Amino acid sequence: MSSSLLSPLFRRQLFTSLHKVPTRRAFQSTLSIMSEKLKPAARVAGRRQDVWSIINEAASASPIQPIVNMGQGFFGYNPPDFILSAAKSALDRVECNQYSPTKGRPRLLKALADAYSPFWGRQLDPNTEITVTTGANEGMLSAFMAFIEPGDEVIVFEPFFDQYISNIEMPGGKIVYVPMHPPKEGALKTLSAGEWTVDFDELEKAITPRTKMIVLNTPHNPVGKVFSRSELEKIAELCLKNQIIILSDEVYDRLYYTDFTRIATLSPEVEKITLTVGSAGKNFYATGWRVGWLIGPPELIQYVSAAHTRICYSSVSPLQEACAIGFEEADGHGFWEQCIADMTAKMERFTAVFDELGIPYSKPEGGYFVMANFNKVQLPEGYKFPKHVEERPRDFKLAWFLIQELGVAAIPPSEFYTDENAGIVEDYLRFAVCKPDNVLEDAKERLRGLKKYLKK
């Protein structure tokens, strides 16, 4: 637009604003107001460096390259062909590239209802008892957003999946931690992950009139424990007595190597207070697809759906369609049995190196993580750790040492405990075995390098 088209008054204002030179002080105070305003909210600021960035940084600084990454729980192989081809063909369909209904695509809701009804012992209603979410993680955020008011308390067992913490804090929830205890002889011999225990007196003492929810995870990450029926009954009894909503994170529900009970199925009363969380990412080896769901009574599910609608409206359409086909066809392909057989074989293949070295571990009852106890490993006297590792518990030093000296990445589990209870797991490291067999063999070969550091 030519300046002659502007009104004389506007031209004058424009000229003054362009030519006004602010004083140095005014400029600095504008800058400081700006930087105040540019500050992030407390919920994302000021956290200490998290375990993932410490481990990734250590991995890139290691003289041994490439690192064998046994740390993060992503699969090192693709979903099976029947699921991959379902995803590819969904992309060719017009309606699969558009918004899905906020509660989930009808085909996926029906497939989930059909797949889970046998476990519930009755027909689940796909329209009122299931809601699809963007991965289990956003599903849990939606559940906390739906039920937590500022100051409400949520009980979380340690070690915890780290996302629970910020998901509970975002709506203003207060977390009350209850530690799980490793077996007393965990440093001496390999025992079942089922030997990690909850002290039920500690759990009962953690309950207050403000306790609104409890988060349960079975099969458990990182411990590999599957809560027994009697443990679940005790938890359920406390929750019924105190009217506490149970959020049962069962994302590893197809990977169990012992009897697996779903807490929602204990009784109709328990079902009424339980939200069960699932993940297609974990079920179908596709963690990047971001498809999850919650199953629960309509009185609870409707509010999870309402929160989900406000958080992300709906979830990825073509991949919901692929997951629907995945559930429809899984039984026909014998897929669920295959999952268990394959992961058991990987677990056995990998843990053989710990048997060989005499390093005890918690033999997983479910999931794809294994916790090994490195108490016997003697870190060399005077070994130099960077400051941010030096000030963390011994498991961080062990993880750093393994990356630098052997080129193997594992996760220090004290990250999943409060500082107060971090010492409980300072000798443990978590390994993810959902990797191709050649990667597992590589990791084993490198771990044999620990021989010279083992206490006699």
Ligand SMILES: Cc1ncc(COP(=O)(O)O)c(C=O)c1O
């Ligand atoms: C215990 C647990 N819950 C939930 C999730 C997240 O699942 P999703 O990838 O479906 O969000 C994970 C992922 O590692 C997990 O370990």
